[in-house]
Amino acid sequence: MSSMSRPRGSDMFFWAICLAAFANLVIFTIAWLGGTFGAMLLGHGWHPPKFSLISYIRIVRGENELLWPETSPVGIYLGMVLFAVLLLAPAVLLGMKLMGLRKRNVGLARARDLQSLAPAGIAKRARELRPSLAGMKELPPDETGNLLGDLEPHGPELRSSYEDVELDLMAPRAGKSTGIAIPRVLRARGAVLLTSNKSDVYAVTRAERDRIGRVWTFDPQGIAHAPREMWWNMLADCVTIEGARRLAGHFVASVNDDTTKKDFWISAAQNTLTALFLAAARGHASVSDLLGWLADPADRTPIDLLRDAQLHAMAEQLQGTVRGAVETRDGIYETARQCVACLLDPEILAWVTEDPYLPQFRPDHHVLGRDTLYLLSKDGGGSAAGVIAGLADATLRAGVVAAERMGGRLDPPMTAVLDEAANVCRISDLPDLYSHLGSRGINVVTLLQSYKQGSRVWGEAGMDAMWGAATIKLLGAGLDDADFVEKVSKLIGQHDVSTVSVSRSKDGSSRSTSYRQENVLPPDRIRAMPKGTALLLATGIRPAMIKLRPWYKEPDAGRISAQAKEEVAAITERAGAKLTAGTALHAPVPPVPADTPTHW
Numbered sequence: 001m002s003s004m005s006r007p008r009g010s011d012m013f014f015w016a017i018c019l020a021a022f023a024n025l026v027i028f029t030i031a032w033l034g035g036t037f038g039a040m041l042l043g044h045g046w047h048p049p050k051f052s053l054i055s056y057i058r059i060v061r062g063e064n065e066l067l068w069p070e071t072s073p074v075g076i077y078l079g080m081v082l083f084a085v086l087l088l089a090p091a092v093l094l095g096m097k098l099m100g101l102r103k104r105n106v107g108l109a110r111a112r113d114l115q116s117l118a119p120a121g122i123a124k125r126a127r128e129l130r131p132s133l134a135g136m137k138e139l140p141p142d143e144t145g146n147l148l149g150d151l152e153p154h155g156p157e158l159r160s161s162y163e164d165v166e167l168d169l170m171a172p173r174a175g176k177s178t179g180i181a182i183p184r185v186l187r188a189r190g191a192v193l194l195t196s197n198k199s200d201v202y203a204v205t206r207a208e209r210d211r212i213g214r215v216w217t218f219d220p221q222g223i224a225h226a227p228r229e230m231w232w233n234m235l236a237d238c239v240t241i242e243g244a245r246r247l248a249g250h251f252v253a254s255v256n257d258d259t260t261k262k263d264f265w266i267s268a269a270q271n272t273l274t275a276l277f278l279a280a281a282r283g284h285a286s287v288s289d290l291l292g293w294l295a296d297p298a299d300r301t302p303i304d305l306l307r308d309a310q311l312h313a314m315a316e317q318l319q320g321t322v323r324g325a326v327e328t329r330d331g332i333y334e335t336a337r338q339c340v341a342c343l344l345d346p347e348i349l350a351w352v353t354e355d356p357y358l359p360q361f362r363p364d365h366h367v368l369g370r371d372t373l374y375l376l377s378k379d380g381g382g383s384a385a386g387v388i389a390g391l392a393d394a395t396l397r398a399g400v401v402a403a404e405r406m407g408g409r410l411d412p413p414m415t416a417v418l419d420e421a422a423n424v425c426r427i428s429d430l431p432d433l434y435s436h437l438g439s440r441g442i443n444v445v446t447l448l449q450s451y452k453q454g455s456r457v458w459g460e461a462g463m464d465a466m467w468g469a470a471t472i473k474l475l476g477a478g479l480d481d482a483d484f485v486e487k488v489s490k491l492i493g494q495h496d497v498s499t500v501s502v503s504r505s506k507d508g509s510s511r512s513t514s515y516r517q518e519n520v521l522p523p524d525r526i527r528a529m530p531k532g533t534a535l536l537l538a539t540g541i542r543p544a545m546i547k548l549r550p551w552y553k554e555p556d557a558g559r560i561s562a563q564a565k566e567e568v569a570a571i572t573e574r575a576g577a578k579l580t581a582g583t584a585l586h587a588p589v590p591p592v593p594a595d596t597p598t599h600w
Contacts, residue, residue: 028056030084035059038079039068107493107520109536109544111151117158117538119144125161129441130411142187146415146443148474148536149179149546158536158546160472162413165438166445167470168534171478175532176447177201179548180474181419184445185209185372186551186560190412192372193395195388195425197379199224199571201417204551206374207563213370216361218391220348220384223376225574232361234352234387235290237394238281241274241314246393248273251339251386253426253457268321269335275318276302276336282309287352291343297322297333342384352387363391363398367414379423392418393427396442403440410441419447422457431462434469446470451484473537476548477529485523488535492520492543 036048049055049067058066064076115121126144127133145159170176177200185192185205194201202224209215217226237243252270280290283305293302306315321332343349366373375392377384396416403410418425437444448454454463479485503510536544551557
């Protein structure tokens with residue numbers, strides 16, 4: 001028989017006796033040691049009584065003077081209490097901590113699973129990727145990889161390698177700037193590219209990056225109210241059809257919600273802009289000339305320039321558009337004009353127009369040093385997103401060319417933080433670039449508010465491609481997309497949960513244990529992650545929960561914070577000066593008083 005019959009309640013009675021005996025043993029041990037400890041504190045030395053049942057009975061009866069003669073009862077009881085606290089409190093706290101840790105991180109990666117991202121593993125990988133580190137015995141942490149955060153709850157510190165590309169999804173005010181963008185810019189070892197629609201990252205990092213290299217600020221819409229101290233030749237890469245088409249694609253993407261869906265007018269406008277960009281670059285024309293061609297479709301200058309450059313097919317295509325039906329031609333040109341409408345603003349146009357008194361920004365030079373490029377633009381109507389995307393793309397492609405000339409990888413690596421990429425940096429083929437930028441030593445970090453935000457720009461297929469190509473993914477607080485969070489919960493996986501059931505009958509009771517599968521992190525827990533934490537999904541590693549490291553909690557935060565306050569004050573002062581100048585410019589002319597003399 002598999003089991004023997006017992007009287008009802010026999011199991012419970014047996015375990016109750018065992019528990020009572022164990023509890024009395026623990027109480028007696030604490031009282032025995034505690035009383036001796038109290039006597040020792042009162043100067044009577046360490047003389048414990050016999051560890052026997054008689055001693056236990058005397059302690060229960062309060063006959064402590066028979067066990068510890070000439071010792072104050074108050075001192076004995078005080079010793080018992082102190083010893084109980086000293087012995088039980090750490091054990092209770094440790095047990096509670098272990099229970100909480102087990103409940104919290106069950107099924108997630110632990111330190112032993114993340115050795116490749118821990119300090120020793122990431123340092124070894126850095127030596128393999130960066131030949132310049134070969135002669136260094138001890139590597140500074142920032143030379144080994146990009147800081148991700150600390151493994152919950154007590155570390156170790158985790159970093160991604162310099163061949164990883166990253167995709168971060170977090171809600172607003174969940175720590176994207178303070179925990180990711182700012183630390184990446186401050187800790188970068190090589191050239192830096194940052195896009196943003198706010199001045200917060202710029203204000204915190206500009207002074208620090210100015211100590212390392214030159215700071216280039218491209219701020220055509222006055223996000224940080226930075227003075228124009230540079231210009232960029234927007235048409236420099238348009239001497240080839242590929243370069244012209246890429247630039248046209250950036251302007252089209254800035255007004256097209258989904259770059260994967262292009263109707264007739266959008267496609268025709270991109271073709272027309274490609275031809276015009278190509279003609280301007282080959283004919284050494286300016287952006288202002290290009291805007292004039294768009295305003296007057298009958299102007300044959302771009303067609304003649306294309307023919308002079310031996311680009312007859314492109315010239316014929318543009319001429320076919322011009323000679324087409326008036327309604328069709330005007331519709332194509334009007335769509336093209338809408339795509340580059342931001343260039344009608346003279347404040348924006350000046351940043352892409354040659355200026356002999358200001359230095360020219362050269363992407364091919366930038367990627368080889370330790371300079372910093374800030375690309376700031378507003379989102380929404382009238383934004384310079386097309387120009388920002390064009391300059392960001394030109395810089396990334398310059399990095400690829402430089403890496404190929406250096407043997408395949410930039411050293412030191414380049415850091416590209418594309419904050420608000422879906423709003424101000426819509427590089428149409430960014431998902432495709434993800435597949436090889438990391439192998440060129442270009443660390444791209446794309447920051448989005450949600451998966452749907454990226455899908456609206458690059459389409460479902462494009463966003464899926466970016467998700468798959470990103471070797472590091474950080475999912476922060478506030479993800480409210482139910483379908484996406486459900487998919488993430490499935491990716492994390494399930495674990496076994498045991499359930500104990502007790503059945504009773506007239507023949508006794510029996511216990512049985514069954515197991516069921518539950519999600520390691522249900523969707524509601526993913527959505528309710530606290531601010532400052534993130535779920536780390538790294539290629540080939542189990543998911544882990546990490547704690548972000550905000551810049552203001554680092555050792556040098558005091559100095560950087562003081563610099564940031566000065567920069568914010570400077571931004572405020574520049575904004576006030578512009579506002580005053582604008583008010584004076586548009587202020588009504590005051591009336592001349594009647595008693596004002598008509599001559600001096």
